[in-house]
Amino acid sequence: MTDPDWVRHVIWWHIYPLGFVGAFPAQSAPTEDQHRLLRIIDWLDHAVELGASGLALGPVFASRTHGYDTTDHRRIDPRLGTDADFDRLIEECRRRGLRVLLDGVFNHVGTDFPRYRDALHSGSGEWFRRGRNGFATFEGHGELIALNHANPDVVAYTVEVMDHWLSRGADGWRLDAAYAVPSSFWAKVLPQVRGRHPQAWFVGEIIHGDYPTQVQAGGLDSVTQYELWKAIWSSLNDGNFHELDWALQRHNTFLQTFVPLTFIGNHDVSRIASQLTDIRHVEHALVLLLTTGGTPSIYAGDEWAWRGVKEERAGGDDAVRPEFGSRPDGPDDTLSLHQYLIGLRRRNAxxxxxTTEALQLSNTGYVYRTGTGTDSLVVALNIGDAPMNADLPAAGRVIAGSGAPPVDRVQQLVVPPHGWVIVD
Structure with a gap:
């Protein structure tokens, strides 16, 4: 494993900046003199109170629309503000002990990228892959032009961009659409960047496939654990914990070589409160996220069980990338549960x-041991309509759960319908 030591303790609070500050979509694009990036600072204390130790930012670099059509990797998007605003955000994160993860789009660029405009004019486009009818695009999106990763100049450019922003205070990079980039490209780029920033962390966006091979071939530290994300919500929806157990067994094998980035929500998928058919099971999903191995990420808004459905159409991401105004007032059960479970996670690094081991498994009931060495917890999940009896391998103390469980040492549990319990 190549994770820097600090990653062992990090829990990301993930935001999509252009939506978060109301810069996109917007009837008229804001200008840099509005300094909207600074609005994020008003939320940093919330991230700390939540228990997060890192801020994972979506795209912040100059682009024409949604941020993934980059125009200039070296410039903060003027709809967000200025480079000085970025420096101020980094300073405020540092003051609160928050790490910062940037979102790097190095598979493709937008049609306003200067070298692409030059290539259209001159007909010479060594920076870009060729397709059947001109330059190749990313997954058929005509506004996203695929870079030529075999070009040494593209390698050098990517190294320079990563180095620039890490030198400005970032701690790592999420590598967008890493699944579409040859592993040989990352294998050329990342050692050069690590040589200058040995404590930097690199996580690739990988949807499916052979995660360990892609990590090792590209020299990545981690990848996005979409397999587990899918297994969590679909097993809860279908009443099929066998699917979840299979995914967690796979997850165990991944943990032998790398620690995945785990999540139950992000800027590209429907919010967990909308994804689940029974809102009561949001708790179960969160318990799974924060009691299994991985580097967890909380998508901003999920801590209040906000809803939003991603649709496959133009503007279909907008519902899951809303503007954030003022923080909701008053107590909130979902927020409190996030805070408790994140606290539990941080106290048990x-x-x-x-890794996990199934102790009891049925379609609607799942009891598992999660542990490393001599440290362990037992988690019992019940999504059935009847109480579930569970025998523990040893007596333990109930430290959390639904249905007002006992706190004394127990070896037998009765987990209430649609409830859960954690035993130390």
Whole structure:
């Protein structure tokens, strides 16, 4: 494993900046003199109170629309503000002990990228891959032009961009659409960047496939664990914990070589409260996220069980990328549960590499041990309509759960319908 030591303790609070500050979509694009990036600072205390130790930012670099059509990787998007605003955000994150993860789009660029405009004019486009009818695009999106990753100049450019922003205070990079980039490209880029920034962390956006091979071939630290994300919500919806157990067994094998980035929500998928057919099971999804191995990420708004459905159409992401105004007032059960479970996670840093073992398994009931070495917890999940009896391998103390469970040492549990319990 190549994770820097600090990653063992990090829990990301993930935001999509252009939507978060109301810069996109917008009837008229804001200008840099509005300094909208600074609005994020008003939310940093919330991230700390939530228990997060890192801020994972979506795209912040100059682009024409949604941020993934980059125009200039070296410039903060003027709809967000200026480079000085970025420096101020980094300073405020540092003051609160928050790490910062940037979103790097190095598979493709937007049609306003200067070298692409030059290539259209001159007919010479060594920076871009060729397709059947001109330059290749990313997954058929005509406004996203695929870079030529075999070009040494593209390698050098990517190294320079990563180095620039890491030198400005970032701690790592999420590599967008890493699944579409040859592993040989990352294998050329990342060692050069690590040589200058040995404590930087690199996570690739990988949807499916052979995660360990892609990590090792590209020299990545981590990848996005979409397999587990899917298994969590679909097993809860279908009443099929066998699917979840299979995914967690796969997850165990991944943890032998790398620690995946785990999540139950992000800027590209429907919010978990909308994804689940039974809102009561949001708790179960969160318990799974924060009691299994991985580097967890909380998508901003999920801590209040906000809803939003991603649709496959133009503007279909907007519902899951809303503007954030003022923080909701008053107590909130979902927020409180996030705070408790994140606190549990941070007090037990060994959970970062914890593997799971099924102790009891049925379609609607799942009891598992999660542990590393001599450290362990037992988690019992019930999504059935009847109480579930569970025998523990040893007596333990109930430290959290639904249905007002006992706090004394127990070896037998009765988990209420649609409830859960964690035993230390």
């Amino acid at each position: 060994w959970l970062h590499t914890a």
